[in-house]
Amino acid sequence: MSNAFFQGRLVRLSSEDPLVMAEAFARWNQDSEYFRLLDSDPAHLWSAKKMKEWFEKDLDSALPNNLLFSIRTLAEDKLIGFIAFDGLNWTNRDTFVAIGIGEQDYWSKGYGSDAMRVMLRYGFTELNLHRISLTVFEQNPRGIRSYEKCGFKLEGRIRDFLLRDGQRSDMLHMGILHSEWDSLEQEWNKI
């Protein structure tokens, strides 16, 4: 059986044992540049043990509104990041998507965009979502460009959402509708 459903051109989405994921997160979160692009919470260094407990709890939740995948390269099967649907709302058929490429060597090379396209296909064709949403900080132009490439449109700007190093900055809302993704997917498949 082919696992093409979870496979892109550079990466595949996979699932890890809680310990593997926790150790990767504990390693990546020590990169403060990575963490600050990822989260509005103050930087925090949690132990692998504590994060393993959280991932284990996710395993036990019966009806998930949170779906987490690891991102592995096709070439070397290297674990480079994660992607997740967070806050799936089945009534509205909407979810937020979060992505982090923890290994900086794999930034700006198309791995994140590839993983996002696989995730969009999964969300629209398997979960039957109506739209997929995300938020991104204005100081993350790499992320914004990647999301635009994947078809996300800018939907607004939450002013002064972050306070860092004494500076206020905005958080952007982006979204893609199922109908918009349909026509893009046809384009991508031609390439």
Added chain:
Amino acid sequence: MDNTNSLYAGRLVRLGPLDHEKDPPVVARWTNDPLFRSVLVDVARPLSVEAVRRLLEKVEKQMEETKNLFHFTLRLKDDNRLVGLARIFWIDFHNGTGVLNLGIGEASDRRHGFGSDALDLLVRFAFNDLNLHRLSAWTGADNLPFIHMAEKSGFEIEARRREAVFHNGRYWDMLHLGLLRTQSEKKQ
């Protein structure tokens, strides 16, 4: 003007605590109105008095444990009658942000300025006492009374999440409104 209790008292309403004895039957009645959906539950459904009693106890417990939620009842200054619920939630003290939500329960109590009065109290509380820098409020694009009320208090539409919410048989845009403390101060 009554300055003795001005933190919680507006022109028409006051912010009050829950009354776990008397409030549940009133709030349970409100849940029969789908317009009231957003304040307690995500999807419109009528709740029994017992369900509301437990929900409100959970809210107060959450307030005690998480410290990032402030939940109020809205009561008329005249006779202390419960007319609505309000909360500031998802408070992030580190960035100085929070989200505001309020609802007037009975249709006959709407359009009397109670909500508007309560909104101004909550804004003042958030900026002057919680030391927040900005407030958000989210609502479906069909909720014109709330949008107009929020705009009157200085909120601006910051984001329009297209077709992000489904009710009454169709998708509606989800509006994210925002108010900055710096703007709110200028207005006062």
